[in-house]
Amino acid sequence: MIELIATAESIDQAEQLLEAGVDKLYIGEEAFGLRLPESFTLDEIAHITDKAHAKGKEICVAVNAIMHNDRIKTVIPYLKELEKIKVDEITVGDPGVIHLINKNEINIPYIYDAQTMVTSANQINFWVKRGAKGAVLARELPYEELKEMRKQVTVPLEILVYGATCIHQSLRPLVQNYVNFTKQNTKTDKDAGLFVSEKKDPETHYSVYEDINGTHIFATDDVNLLPFLDQLVETGLTTWKLDGIFTKGESFVEIAKLFVRAKEAFINKEWSNDLMKSLQEKLESLHPEERSMSAGFYTMDPSDVK
Amino acid sequence: MRTITKKPEVLAPAGTLEKLKTAIRYGADAVYIGGNEFSLRRRAGNFTIDEMKEGIAFAKAHDAKVYVAANMVTHEHDAKGAGEFFRSVRDIGIDAVIVSDPALIEICATEAEGLPIHLSTQASATNYETLNFWKEEGLERVVLAREVSMDEIREIRENTDVELEVFIHGAMCISYSGRCVLSNHMSMRDANRGGCSQSCRWKYDLFEVDSSNQRQSLLGGEPTEDFSMSAVDMSMIHHIPDLVEAGVDSLKIEGRMKSIHYVSTVSNVYRQAIDTYCKDPDNYEFNPAWEEELWKVAQRELATGFYYGIPDESQQLFGKRRKIPVHRFIGQVLDYDEETGIATIEQRNNFGIGDEIEFYGPGFTHLYQKVEQMWDEKGEPIDRAPHPMMIVKMKVDAPVKKYDMMRKKR
Known part of the structure; x- marks a missing residue:
């Protein structure tokens, strides 16, 4: 069963994505969740959840931040609210949150999501034994490793099939510090649209921004696994995430539709190379002009990485 | 007079057996080393099992501990052999392993029972509930993320009884x-x-x-x-009272890749500062010589990281670097003859007659000496000691001790 999960940047977009046919929306508040297109209040989350449930769709809320003491204290009240709202699941990356969920008998299934640190079946099974209902895979995993992992894990493994991928999180305001040093007056938030590039490889363009969780840097290529969806289906990696953090509004909804079309094609056994190529062409035209795409680590040989 | 009997441990890096012994001679209560496998510093001169055994014997004789870092984040197949590895380090008497990967933690806990586990800073533990989680998993100690502030450490201490370890000196990851x-x-x-x-x-x-x-x-x-x-490097030498009073159990120095010059100097300084504070905390005075000593092995500016706030631009390496005068490590004392006042030295860098030399030793002893007379191993007078590891004798005006180190300003 293929499941399509998409981020949402507004209530409007959330409704459009549900209409477009995604199965689950991934939303949250930035005090608890990492790198979201938009930070939603509990009221907004409740509103979106009702809309989703009315359509038989689900909501996953991001609770995957690295929490310091001040925030870990507010997690339980937040989770209790989410429980009332009846969100379907949450992502969690901090073992402190897992400790609290188990201690307080919070009845929301959680998906383990420690970003770069989710790289083997045994790690995931460690968290499954402690209650995790699934895991979000790191993006630094070649297909050969994903295949091995899939064989050894029984819970769903979420894989990013479209969107930006974070490769660095610092609690330091790295851009603001630079801006201060050079006495400039530049915004450093997500909407500022900043990039860095390597001096020795000027073609690179790593997105960078700051928020309350620190500074985030993203890979130069956004992930696109559209050409490999058949392989994913065959392998049993069918929980697909679409991340619209840098793909705005209508374009992201249209991209989601392409993946919905792909999903239907698999269900109806009509996936073909021609369909893939036509979807791929449309995807390329919808993807933001200033950004590039590739399969990232997916197509690498495990021995390529030292 | 108030004294503090439960001193925090000084935990020093040891990339090699020589560095392990040096760190312990210079005051480290514990050292951390890398195994040949599962370690995050692949180029840091990791230890074979036989070298570990020798290191453990040396440490035990000096009432010190040895931890093994096995802090890699494994991919498929990387954890192969981990159970055997943990059992073998347990069986030779390693005091704990430092691990971040839950898969390795589980292997260690189930296949090498009785081997204490410390959670590596690689796991970015930043709150007390996370520490409580790992305590319930059976971990003995958590190395806190470098993003945790002094106030947060105090609050963590109040809310968990798992051992706390924090970084106090050295280079830092800029990320979590x-x-x-x-x-x-x-x-x-x-x-x-x-x-x-x-x-x-x-x-x-x-x-x-x-x-x-x-x-x-x-x-x-x-x-x-x-x-x-x-980022600039970290030094908490000005804040030893805060660290001790916050109830931190272990104070960690970064640098498994660094030299014996660095390891001896930094261990020596923190040993001295902690002992001074704990002996008479109410009359403690900071000794500026400690900081001067740290600068002799510094590679970058020094600052306090996240302990007292989010680091601003002054804690990043922008602009012209301040010139840090380089102190070159030139030798180690092998022997000293009290009757003749002649020291036998193993050379580590070129030095010779006329050079102003600084001897330093465990217990923060210092001796400044101009080189006036030198002889080679055969007793022939020489002007310079140009060959690596060559044995030379030189006259010193005051006693030095075996294992004292020598440096000179370049």
């Missing part, structure tokens, strides 16, 4: 440890499997893209400067 794969993406080297290429210290352009998809560089500020993430 473990949450950076710049190196993977920029160099195809896995940062979490010992391959980090330190991309954070590279130079970058910073730009925005305008409406016609053209790059507009933001490097045009004043002063002109490339974008970089590189």
